[in-house]
Amino acid sequence: MRIFGLIPPPSKEEHQRARIWAAGALAVLALLMLLLLIGSPPPEEADLMPPALRTAQITAFQDDVAACRAALEGAGFETVRLPDREEGRCGYEDAVALTQSVHAYSQPVTTTCAVAAALVLWERDVVSPAAQRRFGQAVTRIELAGSSYSCRPIAGRRDGRLSEHASANAVDIGGFVLADGRRVAVAAGWRGSSAERGFLRDVRDGACDYFQAVLSPDYNRAHRDHLHFDLGRDDMCR
Structure with missing residues (x-):
């Protein structure tokens, strides 16, 4: 119905x-x-890239100092451009003094901007986590082994080839000071306690991702008391 x-x-x-x-x-x-x-x-203003300061750019920074300094500044670090220097076969152009980094340094760091960029990346991504992992505390100061710039040949070579230090393209690390005041020196710590040995090898091995040549006490006696980092022509990690 x-x-x-x-x-x-x-x-x-x-x-x-x-x-x-x-x-x-x-x-x-x-x-x-x-x-x-x-x-x-994506919108034009979208930032799809990682932060401006990254490992892949270190090689480009060797030829583009302006981009290098801008990337360092954008990542929170500071540099001061240095006057060019000519000293016989030695000297540098467009070098910088690293005035604000992850850690304090025992003396001024005077290098090419690309070395400074590699150095702060190494501090941030290698040194800091290694110190926490091995010692449970932070590094408060990094001790340099001599001046970053030095007009001299490579030690032990008879051909007179200049060191990368002669063009401010290298840095030597002698040790580290921890938050509790303890000093971890390369000379004594390379065969020191297990924590010291592990830490120093961590920071040596990690540096190989940022620098072209990394030399340690495992390389020769000339490096028995420091770690040498440079962005020269030799590809070495020892």
Whole structure:
């Protein structure tokens, strides 16, 4: 019996058409959402790159000092450009003094900007976690073994080839001072306690990701008391 004023229930055919329409609408909506996710370019202002100071840029920084200094500043570090220096076969151009880094230094760091960039990356990504892992505390000061710039040949060579220090392209690390005042020296710690040996090898091995040449007491007696890092032409990690 049909009751007056009420809408009759839909037929089986109408149910089927409604289901087909709903399924089609959902498929179209899903396709639109997928296109929005993978087909639309990001806004121009979106920063899809890692921070400006990163390992891959160290080589480029050797030729682009302005970009190097800008990257250091953008990462929270400070440098001061130094006057160019000429000293016979030695000297440097566009060198910097690293005035604010992750750690304090025992004396001024005077190097090329690319070496300074590699140095602070090594401090941040290698030295700091290694100190926490091996000693459970932070490094408060890094001790240099002599001046970063030095007009001299490579020790032990007879051909007179100049050291990378002669162009401010190297730095020598003599030791580290921990938060509790303890000093971890390369000379004594290389064969010292297990924590000292582990830490010094951690920071040596980690430096190989940032510098072209990394030399330690394992290399020769000339490096028995320091770690040598440079961005020269020799590819070495010993």
